[in-house]
Amino acid sequence: MGAARVAVVTSATGLDEDTDLPLLLEALRSAGLSAEPVAWDTDPRRGWAGYDLAVIRSTWDYVGRIDEFLAWADAAARVTRLWNPAPLVRWNSDKGYLLDLAGRGVPVVPTRCIAPGDCIAPGDTYVEEDFEGTHGVVVKPSVSAGARDTARYEPGRGADAERHARMLLGQGRTALVQPYLPLVQEGERALVFFAGTFSHAIRKQALLTEPGEMDNDRAAHPGPALHMPTEAELRTERAALAAVPAPGEPLFARVDLVLDGSREPVLMELELIEPNLFLGLDPRGPERLALAVAAAAREA
Known part of the structure; x- marks a missing residue:
């Protein structure tokens, strides 16, 4: 053979x-x-x-x-x-999966989905009301990659956030609204797993540095560096992967986390399609993924 x-x-x-x-x-x-x-x-x-x-x-x-x-x-x-x-x-493929995971008990960044056809009255302040007392909001499309068509808005700028959401709805897209978590300035965490086994983690700089700015040319992963995950981060990761509605383990997964106001890690995204795995930052990362692929090939 x-x-x-x-x-x-x-x-x-x-x-x-x-x-x-x-x-x-x-x-x-x-x-x-x-x-x-x-x-x-x-x-x-x-x-x-x-x-x-x-x-x-x-x-x-x-x-x-x-x-x-x-x-x-x-x-x-x-x-x-x-x-x-x-x-x-x-x-x-649709970030509405965050609501599925939240319903299964995974600590997730609070998320509201607004789909085309949802009734939104003119001047509705749903953006600020849903996340009252927060440090502003993030608006993004539910189908997106690399933070395209995504921006954050400071408190009191609900009308701008609403216009952003309406723009997405006008394009036939679902909008997600989330509170902005300021501890993201300490870095987003991304934990990488192959066949359910932890491989490596990175921490990268915050992406939405300028409020009110939708910059589709920004670097998707600024300043990545290896990161040693905490036990709390690993616990959140395990909860996220255990809640995936599929038998067995994904061949690869990237679990993106951020700290909330209590300094507890919460899920930002669970990347299972085409995530950057930062293989160049861990010398054994490529080998670990290759071994997982080889095992899947033997099963095939």
């Missing part, structure tokens, strides 16, 4: 910009796998059935083509082993 064939699923943008990609390909080949990068929207005649495993990585253009991407995931999963699995990809 020859080496298992693995498609590392990316995009045109990912091929140019994904710094994890060459590290993972090298590690997979060192683990005895036949691995190659393949854009998710590549010529369908290439045939996903020719791979024993397809591992989604830097499909970073999916947000603007969400229906097409989810249809691709379903189709690919019918002919090969897709990781993470297509139903999990669909669930994780």
Whole structure:
């Protein structure tokens, strides 16, 4: 039997910009796998059935083509082993999953979803009323990556936040409104897991540094550095992964946390589709992921 064939699923943008990609390909080949990068929207005649495993990585253009991407995931999963699995990809593609996790007892940044068609009266101050006494709010689309179309608003700027939400609704998108947690200035935490096992963690600088500014050209992960997670952070991570509505462990997961006003970690996002895994910051990160992929290939 020859080496298992693995498609590392990316995009045109990912091929140019994904710094994890060459590290993972090298590690997979060192683990005895036949691995190659393949854009998710590549010529369908290439045939996903020719791979024993397809591992989604830097499909970073999916947000603007969400229906097409989810249809691709379903189709690919019918002919090969897709990781993470297509139903999990669909669930994780809309940040409304935060409400699911909160309902399962996971400590999550308080979140309100406002969908197109929801009744919002002119001049409604729902933004400030929902999170009264906070340090302002963050408004973002429910389907997004890299903090696109996201901004924070200081207290008293509810009208600006409302305009932002209405802009998203006018585009047929669901808006999320969350309180701004000022301890994010101490850094966002991102904990990385492979097949349910902790690999490494990073801390990065705050992203929404300028209130009222929606900057889609900002660096998505400013100043990342290795981080030693606390027991409380690991506890929150375990609660988040245990609440994922899927059997077994995701092949890869990135759990993004921030400290609340009591200095307790709360979930900002649970990234299960195409997160940057910061493999270059941990010398053994690529090897750990490659071993998890090799184990999944053996099962396939």
